Amino acid sequence: xxxxxxxxxxxxxxxxxxxxxxxxxxxxxxxxxxxxxxxxxxxxxxxxxxxxxxxxxxxxxxxxxxxxxxxxxxxxxxxxxxxxxxxxxxxxxxxxxxxxxxxxxxxxxxxxxxxxxxxxxxxxxxxxxxxxxxxxxxxxxxxxxxxxxxxxxxxxxxxxxxxxxxxxxxxxxxxxxxxxxxxxxxxxxxx
Amino acid sequence: xxxxxxxxxxxxxxxxxxxxxxxxxxxxxxxxxxxxxxxxxxxxxxxxxxxxxxxxxxxxxxxxxxxxxxxxxxxxxxxxxxxxxxxxxxxxxxxxxxxxxxxxxxxxxxxxxxxxxxxxxxxxxxxxxxxxxxxxxxxxxxxxxxxxxxxxxxxxxxxxxxxxxxxxxxxxxxxxxxxxxxxxxxxxxxx
Numbered sequence: 001x002x003x004x005x006x007x008x009x010x011x012x013x014x015x016x017x018x019x020x021x022x023x024x025x026x027x028x029x030x031x032x033x034x035x036x037x038x039x040x041x042x043x044x045x046x047x048x049x050x051x052x053x054x055x056x057x058x059x060x061x062x063x064x065x066x067x068x069x070x071x072x073x074x075x076x077x078x079x080x081x082x083x084x085x086x087x088x089x090x091x092x093x094x095x096x097x098x099x100x101x102x103x104x105x106x107x108x109x110x111x112x113x114x115x116x117x118x119x120x121x122x123x124x125x126x127x128x129x130x131x132x133x134x135x136x137x138x139x140x141x142x143x144x145x146x147x148x149x150x151x152x153x154x155x156x157x158x159x160x161x162x163x164x165x166x167x168x169x170x171x172x173x174x175x176x177x178x179x180x181x182x183x184x185x186x187x188x189x190x191x
Numbered sequence: 192x193x194x195x196x197x198x199x200x201x202x203x204x205x206x207x208x209x210x211x212x213x214x215x216x217x218x219x220x221x222x223x224x225x226x227x228x229x230x231x232x233x234x235x236x237x238x239x240x241x242x243x244x245x246x247x248x249x250x251x252x253x254x255x256x257x258x259x260x261x262x263x264x265x266x267x268x269x270x271x272x273x274x275x276x277x278x279x280x281x282x283x284x285x286x287x288x289x290x291x292x293x294x295x296x297x298x299x300x301x302x303x304x305x306x307x308x309x310x311x312x313x314x315x316x317x318x319x320x321x322x323x324x325x326x327x328x329x330x331x332x333x334x335x336x337x338x339x340x341x342x343x344x345x346x347x348x349x350x351x352x353x354x355x356x357x358x359x360x361x362x363x364x365x366x367x368x369x370x371x372x373x374x375x376x377x378x379x380x381x382x
Binding site for chain 1: 194208220223224227228230231232233265266268269271272351352353354355357358359360361363364365366367368371372374375376
């Protein structure tokens with residue numbers, strides 16, 4: 001079946017450096033990098049999730065610049081990537097939109113750099129996505145998803161393991177690696 | 192053997208949107224994202240390569256802020272990542288530094304989004320790196336490495352294949368995916 005993977009980038013509730021629950025600011029480059037990686041791998045929609053109306057307004061302007069404005073005329077590839085971005089107030093709104101697009105409620109899978117709780121492995125999630133999903137992958141900004149966000153999800157993806165215990169990827173890098181592991185064509189690693 | 196992978200980010204000669212050869216500006220986030228991904232996967236040194244002294248000066252200031260200044264005190268993990276960044280005027284200088292660190296001249300492997308020439312596949316490069324390398328992976332900024340930069344390299348890595356021919360990853364995302372494919376622990380994809 002066609003993989004039905006969706007992604008959401010959460011700006012609240014996330015942690016700051018001190019471990020406090022905050023709302024983070026929307027970042028132009030997060031939108032671009034994750035939208036481009038998502039488009040490359042066939043992620044169907046990419047939700048920018050924030051309860052703050054002014055932050056959604058900023059995201060709306062960025063997207064419009066590339067999908068309707070001058071940006072898209074200069075760079076049609078960027079337009080194609082950003083056309084898959086959607087805004088949502090809460091994760092539940094993103095999940096509801098996935099359900100209306102996919103015709104079934106998604107499995108919501110949180111991502112975290114910290115090994116914790118019971119996790120689902122990459123191979124298993126890859127199989128589930130290729131069996132038709134739908135799956136909504138959830139990324140946290142700032143210092144990562146707060147516990148209350150993790151609690152709202154059905155499952156937690158295994159952390160990306162580096163080579164000696166250091167794991168401080170940007171959310172942009174983590175999203176790219178996870179899309180590659182779950183969606184890359186089987187024969188892609190070549191000769 | 193311990194993998195000996197190095198990376199270089201080239202700011203000249205690269206292409207602009209029109210396919211002209213230019214020097215691009217050093218970008219704060221490129222340094223951070225690629226340094227963090229490199230540190231996570233055990234890339235030994237990450238070279239920021241530009242012939243423009245003022246651009247090297249900018250990069251030097253960014254690195255010093257995190258390795259010697261206030262940034263590193265606030266965020267020791269970031270300090271650890273940026274401590275592996277080196278500046279170089281030309282690719283040959285980076286290769287010479289790799290040779291002095293590794294005790295052997297590296298295989299220089301260019302990366303490109305466009306399928307062209309003869310390429311080396313990910314599995315083969317992974318084996319070579321795990322056999323001890325050394326290998327210097329070369330990334331282009333802007334619209335990618337100019338032909339004259341590709342000509343200087345020993346080999347060209349296969350492009351990252353997406354799912355329907357669209358492949359417009361940021362260099363930050365591409366570097367993260369390539370490090371993961373070449374250096375991730377074998378058993379990492381989990382249950």
